[in-house]
Amino acid sequence: MTTTSTKKAEVILGSDNYFHWEFxxxxxxARKGRLEDGDQEE
Known part of the structure; x- marks a missing residue:
């Protein structure tokens, strides 16, 4: 997944820097929120 995400990020970064930054x-x-929620539940 990391390799695919990196490749997609490079393409998006070249096409639209702002969109990549916002995404x-x-x-x-979203990851921080999920990690915090999951940590609290456990």
Whole structure:
């Protein structure tokens, strides 16, 4: 998954830098939220 994500990120970064940045931020926040929620449940 990391390799595919990296390749997609490179393509998106070249096509639309802002979209890539916004997507990366949203994914980071989503991951942090999921990790925090999962950690609290356990």
């Amino acid at each position: 990366a931020v949203r994914m980071t926040l």
